[in-house]
Amino acid sequence: MAAQGEAQRADERGAGIIPAAGAGSCVLVGEVRTGLLAHSRALTEPEATGIVTLRPGSQVRVSARPVPHCVSPDLTLGVHCPVPSASGARRDGLGTVLSRASVTSGRLVQASTHGRIVLGGARSAGRRRPWAHHLAHPGMIEVGGRLSVDDLADGFLSTETGDGPGSTLDLGAVCGRLLDQAQESPFLDQKPPFRARRTRFRFALLPCGHPAVGESASRSESAVADTTSGRSPVPGHVCRVGFVVADETVRTLRIHGSGLDLVSVVGLCEDLALHDWLLTTVQYVVTGSRVRAGGGGRLPSQLKPVIDHLLHVWMPGARIGEELLPVWTGLEQRLGFSRQWESLVGWIRDQLALALLASLGDGAR
């Protein structure tokens, strides 16, 4: 992927909404990568702030509730390369993508990169606008030539893309590097309490419209929630959501909506990615300790770090605005994120109680 010039903007976002399908269609695409901070204990707020201060003096946003959370300012990266396409059409995109890094609960680290791809817009083949134009619209990529929103979204969400080889727009590579950068921070002692795989969460926001061909036939664990009551798109409206667990570490989310605030959609995806990571990671540890349980009422040793570091981080939808709540509730109904979480936590609590009883019994003897 060609990166052309890098600039940083502290505030002005690629703010905007997805216009109605038709003239100059627009698709928001992005990827979030989530991992466990490479540190032996939870970071304090100043430490976490240090991790996401990617440039000296840049302004970090901090919130203490409901869980401590700090976010770096957006980094703007210039891109000039073909955008993904399921059909293999090569359409050049020119513009910028935005990335940011965040730390949640002093324990989890995320990097996310997104871009708003404008299809068949004003930029016709052969006429290139100056970089100043693109820098004035951070997070926007203009694509010349014909390309349908579904072709683009399918290409982007398919697990085959990402990490090359090839020169297509690769948001995963951009946020992967950002996550590496955060994890390499000299503040971190590189001694996490346990090892956890990073997950990749790819998302696309498309205009409301006809369901894409084959969408409901998505692989493995998937959910398509229809949140439309009527067909007519009203401002701030989510029509449909499709979530796919593509493999052990890759998830995709496709949202059809109109009039949504893009910054909030990115925030929603980061929150979903965080909770999906929590569920995935705790599930993995619990599965392992079910098999390897020490017996004799002892607490399986792998559970301790999970109890210490992860259980209290679960706070779904806490930073999500009203208009996007249907996405959470839709996924909850189909996949039961919280039900799964509760059942894992319940099992861990039982183990704790058993361990406590066993130690009391030892004491009485």
Place this chain on the structure above:
Amino acid sequence: MILFATSDKGGTGRSVTSCNVALRCALQGNDVCYLDFDFGSPTAGAILHVDAATRGLDGGRGLHSYLEGSVAAPAELDLWRHIERAELRPRPAGAGRLVLLPGDEGGGEFPVDDEMTDRCQRLLRRLAEEFELVIVDLSAGRSYALQLVLEVTARPALRAVVTRWLVFHRWTRQHIVAAAGLAYGEHGIVDTGAAKGHHRDRLHDSVRFVRTAVPDPDSSQFAGLLPTQAAWLQETDAELQKLAARQRIGRSVLLGSVPLDPVLQWREQLILDSDVWTLRIANLETSTALDALAKSVLDDESWEGL
């Protein structure tokens, strides 16, 4: 922990032994990944019974392509879905992750530039974040690959990560001297590492040795020997022990020793319980030694300073 598997000479059993160690560590419940950094002859796929990568990956997604910069991340194969041995499918209960990062088919040794060094550093640090044990199989001798990893492990980003070294050698005079040379000799691991900014004593302390294909004079394998032959074998073994001690690669820095095995002698492969008990082709001693080696690799005590 990142564990670098090295040897001075080729054909010592470095790859076969470390693949078996990777498997056993994963079976014991640890998350393990294995990197084939032997760019000239990536054999890990063949040893691990992965048909898709017998001579490395084709299609340019292997480690070589990643270091060169033609892909953003190298391919990672979940071995529980790729090992073509029925006993290991599906993933055995209680096993940790086992992931192979294969080399590229038709790769080769190559000089290292700064960008490659950066990419190598990022990859190793990320894998150390995600896996309990990261095994890196390096090419034999003082290769570019060895230079590269000594360089990146001296950098601040990786200094905090635990990195350790294994030198594999056969149980012969020449191999003992060569292994000591690779570790402590001129342009050896410690020398080169210190020049690149490693703390000399700490690096020195992080090196251990593994003896491969060691004939055991007491084993039933040699039961048919003439008394003169048996005595000679005993004597030679004692001499080699003395030589190893003189070369400073004696018992105190010995991490494990794998006996000469009929199966491994004929074929580079994983030794599973079924090879010992059902097929009865591999020796129980081999399996026991590999298990012990896997345990020592993960036991901090066996790496404590001297």
